[in-house]
Amino acid sequence: MLRNSGILNALLLAAVVMCALSVVTSQHKARKLFIKLQNGKEQAQQMDVEWGQLQLEQSTWATPARVEKIAAQQLQMQLPKNGQVQFIRVEPDGRANRQP
Amino acid sequence: MNYAASAHPDITAKLPGWRATALFVALLLGMAGLLGRGVYLQGIHDDFLQEKGNARYSRVIEVSAHRGMITDRNGEPLAVSTPVESAWASPADVEADSRQIKQLAQILGMGTDEVKKHLFDASRDFVYLKRHLPPDQAGKVASLNLPGISLQREYRRFYPAGEEAAQMLGFTGQDDNGQEGLELALQERLGGKSGSQRVIKDRRGHIVEDAGSLHAPKPGSDVVLSLDRNVQHLAYRELESAVRQHYAKAGAVVVLDARSGEVLALANYPAYNPNNRGKVSSQAMRNRAIADLFEPGSTMKPFTVATAIEQGKVHPETVINTENGVYTVGGKKIHDSHPESMLTVAQVIQKSSNVGAAKIALSMEPETLWRSLSDSGFGAQTGSNFPGEAPGKLRAAKTWKPIEQATMSYGHGISVNLLQLARAYTIFANDGELKSVSMLKLDSTTIGKKVFSDSTAHALRGMLELAVQAGGTAPLAQVAGYRVAGKTGTAHKLENGHYINRYVASFVGFAPVSNPRLIVAVMIDEPGNGQYYGGLVAAPVFSKVAGAALRALNVPNDAPLDNVIAPTADIVAEEV
Numbered sequence: 001m002l003r004n005s006g007i008l009n010a011l012l013l014a015a016v017v018m019c020a021l022s023v024v025t026s027q028h029k030a031r032k033l034f035i036k037l038q039n040g041k042e043q044a045q046q047m048d049v050e051w052g053q054l055q056l057e058q059s060t061w062a063t064p065a066r067v068e069k070i071a072a073q074q075l076q077m078q079l080p081k082n083g084q085v086q087f088i089r090v091e092p093d094g095r096a097n098r099q100p
Numbered sequence: 101m102n103y104a105a106s107a108h109p110d111i112t113a114k115l116p117g118w119r120a121t122a123l124f125v126a127l128l129l130g131m132a133g134l135l136g137r138g139v140y141l142q143g144i145h146d147d148f149l150q151e152k153g154n155a156r157y158s159r160v161i162e163v164s165a166h167r168g169m170i171t172d173r174n175g176e177p178l179a180v181s182t183p184v185e186s187a188w189a190s191p192a193d194v195e196a197d198s199r200q201i202k203q204l205a206q207i208l209g210m211g212t213d214e215v216k217k218h219l220f221d222a223s224r225d226f227v228y229l230k231r232h233l234p235p236d237q238a239g240k241v242a243s244l245n246l247p248g249i250s251l252q253r254e255y256r257r258f259y260p261a262g263e264e265a266a267q268m269l270g271f272t273g274q275d276d277n278g279q280e281g282l283e284l285a286l287q288e289r290l291g292g293k294s295g296s297q298r299v300i301k302d303r304r305g306h307i308v309e310d311a312g313s314l315h316a317p318k319p320g321s322d323v324v325l326s327l328d329r330n331v332q333h334l335a336y337r338e339l340e341s342a343v344r345q346h347y348a349k350a351g352a353v354v355v356l357d358a359r360s361g362e363v364l365a366l367a368n369y370p371a372y373n374p375n376n377r378g379k380v381s382s383q384a385m386r387n388r389a390i391a392d393l394f395e396p397g398s399t400m401k402p403f404t405v406a407t408a409i410e411q412g413k414v415h416p417e418t419v420i421n422t423e424n425g426v427y428t429v430g431g432k433k434i435h436d437s438h439p440e441s442m443l444t445v446a447q448v449i450q451k452s453s454n455v456g457a458a459k460i461a462l463s464m465e466p467e468t469l470w471r472s473l474s475d476s477g478f479g480a481q482t483g484s485n486f487p488g489e490a491p492g493k494l495r496a497a498k499t500w501k502p503i504e505q506a507t508m509s510y511g512h513g514i515s516v517n518l519l520q521l522a523r524a525y526t527i528f529a530n531d532g533e534l535k536s537v538s539m540l541k542l543d544s545t546t547i548g549k550k551v552f553s554d555s556t557a558h559a560l561r562g563m564l565e566l567a568v569q570a571g572g573t574a575p576l577a578q579v580a581g582y583r584v585a586g587k588t589g590t591a592h593k594l595e596n597g598h599y600i601n602r603y604v605a606s607f608v609g610f611a612p613v614s615n616p617r618l619i620v621a622v623m624i625d626e627p628g629n630g631q632y633y634g635g636l637v638a639a640p641v642f643s644k645v646a647g648a649a650l651r652a653l654n655v656p657n658d659a660p661l662d663n664v665i666a667p668t669a670d671i672v673a674e675e676v
Contacts, residue, residue, distance in 0.1 A: 059260040065337070
């Protein structure tokens with residue numbers, strides 16, 4: 001009886017020590033993961049900011065006024081005149097029909 | 101010397117009994133005091149110590165939430181918030197030699213002396229060196245790593261469309277809250293609420309654990325407007341050139357989707373650049389299409405005629421005696437600038453006859469005309485929810501005198517804003533249905549309020565198409581490849597209750613007539629070049645905007661490309 005309880009106590013002690021150690025390691029792991037998460041979030045935010053800036057940049061380059069200017073001045077483009085346009089109407093059955 | 105030995109052995113120390121008791125009580129009291137304090141600190145007044153403890157490792161950090169983006173109907177950004185850095189210094193902590201200061205001044209694009217003045221301004225703890233730096237400059241400032249000089253992240257709003265949509269979008273203040281225009285109207289949806297979070301930091305300032313968020317941040321939601329950036333550009337471009345060409349004071353253009361009532365473009369001139377506001381006059385900030393009222397003039401005639409047709413008083417071919425251009429009502433004379441003896445109802449619209457319109461109006465009860473104008477949306481808000489919208493004035497029918505009823509028929513004695521007028525024309529473009537206007541993109545079609553019957557609306561469409569053809573008031577409104585319809589308006593301006601010899605020229609029309617897609621309303625305020633008729637000043641703007649917009653939106657043609665008839669030497673002028 002006495003000997004049995006001694007073994008039990010030893011086992012319990014070992015279990016307690018193991019639990020305590022695993023608490024420490026899991027806490028450490030949790031912190032590491034959290035730091036990773038934090039970094040990830042920061043990166044996401046950084047990218048979000050960059051996305052906004054790129055969108056701005058793209059839309060600044062693509063302002064209709066700028067496109068128009070380049071088309072007319074650099075590329076010498078102009079609206080087609082009367083005789084230069086032909087209309088092709090696609091009928092519901094897929095046939096193309098030239099319009100006057 | 102040994103006192104114990106020197107004490108007389110026979111004398112027993114006889115201390116008074118109360119001393120021991122007193123000491124015991126004192127110790128007891130002391131212990132009770134300590135216990136009480138302990139209980140007080142641990143149990144009752146524990147937050148102070150808790151706070152001190154937390155302060156060692158736990159921090160509350162702000163989690164910023166940015167303002168939502170405004171885009172046009174195709175997702176093109178119109179207003180975007182992006183973080184920028186502002187460089188600031190705390191003069192007491194600045195340590196920099198003159199070489200470093202010179203470098204800093206170069207990066208910031210400021211004079212060395214100016215930077216020095218800021219850096220060594222001992223009277224202040226905090227001084228901005230330069231706000232809203234571009235990212236590359238901010239990076240260079242950070243890499244200098246000077247003590248006492250730091251960067252602060254702030255949000256700044258950018259408007260890629262610049263002045264083209266300035267009054268429509270409005271702007272935000274320093275704190276990123278909407279102050280004008282749609283930024284103000286949509287503040288609830290756009291505005292982000294920054295949150296806070298409790299975290300645990302280690303010795304080096306790294307966040308090691310999330311101790312729960314106090315308030316979750318709520319970023320603002322994005323808003324998709326009904327505007328089309330291309331159409332907005334076209335409208336602004338043509339408006340600007342017309343206002344300059346005619347030396348006008350100002351102008352506005354509204355383009356509506358004829359089927360849904362969505363605002364595709366709303367341009368004002370003069371305008372300002374919202375990205376660099378500096379000093380902006382209140383004139384440039386005004387959204388005239390919504391906040392300014394004017395007497396519409398002849399653009400009201402179609403509503404008078406439609407009411408009379410609806411009531412069965414006339415039909416389009418009814419002949420009206422137009423009295424050779426002069427007609428007296430209640431002692432006041434109504435003039436036509438193109439005197440005719442007889443005109444059909446359709447010609448009254450085509451040639452914009454005031455006498456004809458007045459006679460048609462006087463054939464009806466005031467109440468009937470009032471009801472029909474009111475149903476067409478005059479004298480009421482358009483439902484755009486735009487800040488500062490002026491609802492216009494439509495006086496109650498009971499107060500109308502006959503002369504007022506007559507002048508109202510051709511748009512005098514009533515005031516409207518341009519958006520209201522454009523909206524009212526959805527009736528003719530949509531088989532008699534008045535659509536509500538929307539500045540936000542709609543997913544489904546809306547059902548409007550039926551004001552006139554299909555047949556009345558179709559009859560008016562025909563008359564309005566006549567008005568832009570040879571013999572009408574607005575042949576300059578024609579568009580190559582599309583059938584268009586519309587009505588000119590020219591009105592004296594009111595100043596202190598009197599008509600003065602300055603004018604508002606307007607044109608409202610829609611295209612293509614076979615299946616209306618766009619309504620374009622143009623208003624030019626005080627054209628100063630000798631020309632002031634709506635048919636000469638505003639109609640060409642309509643033609644250019646409608647033509648370019650129809651092409652941009654890929655609307656199929658409903659007329660051959662050589663449909664535009666060169667206007668005859670005299671465009672039928674209208675009396676104002």
